[in-house]
Amino acid sequence: MLKxxxxxxxxVFGLLLMTACSLPATTIPTxxxxxxAGNSPAVTNSYADIPISANDELAVDKSLxxxxxxxxxxxxxxxxxxxxxxxxxxxxxxxxxxxxxxITSVQSDVSVLTYEKGSRVATIQIKRGTLRGSQISVTVSPxxxxxx
Numbered sequence: 001m002l003k004x005x006x007x008x009x010x011x012v013f014g015l016l017l018m019t020a021c022s023l024p025a026t027t028i029p030t031x032x033x034x035x036x037a038g039n040s041p042a043v044t045n046s047y048a049d050i051p052i053s054a055n056d057e058l059a060v061d062k063s064l065x066x067x068x069x070x071x072x073x074x075x076x077x078x079x080x081x082x083x084x085x086x087x088x089x090x091x092x093x094x095x096x097x098x099x100x101x102x103i104t105s106v107q108s109d110v111s112v113l114t115y116e117k118g119s120r121v122a123t124i125q126i127k128r129g130t131l132r133g134s135q136i137s138v139t140v141s142p143x144x145x146x147x148x
Contacts, residue, residue, distance in 0.1 A: 111127075
């Protein structure tokens, strides 16, 4: 019985790995190579189904984008002018507007919100920025196939 479970888990993991490898890795060109405005068309089209505050900047060199639009997976790292409490409230309010269902959220020094939408899960981590504002990391990945 245990061997069958291990075989099934290995098969699912292998299929997910092959699928992820076949998705196109996308790069977003920037003028300075580091950041893009959160409301720029390159950002809003690439990360189409997550809310990004107009004053936020995407840290392109720290972000990873596989696929684009409403089926993207990867990580968006944002430098926000919102303080951590405001950023937490912003995502808590605006993620459902994009079709995401809140699974859990914890507000602390490093706040974490977790959402699901279709076959994907989004985890948002918010921490205080170096000087002011906050650093936000939105990671979207396929949901575990065994739990579907």
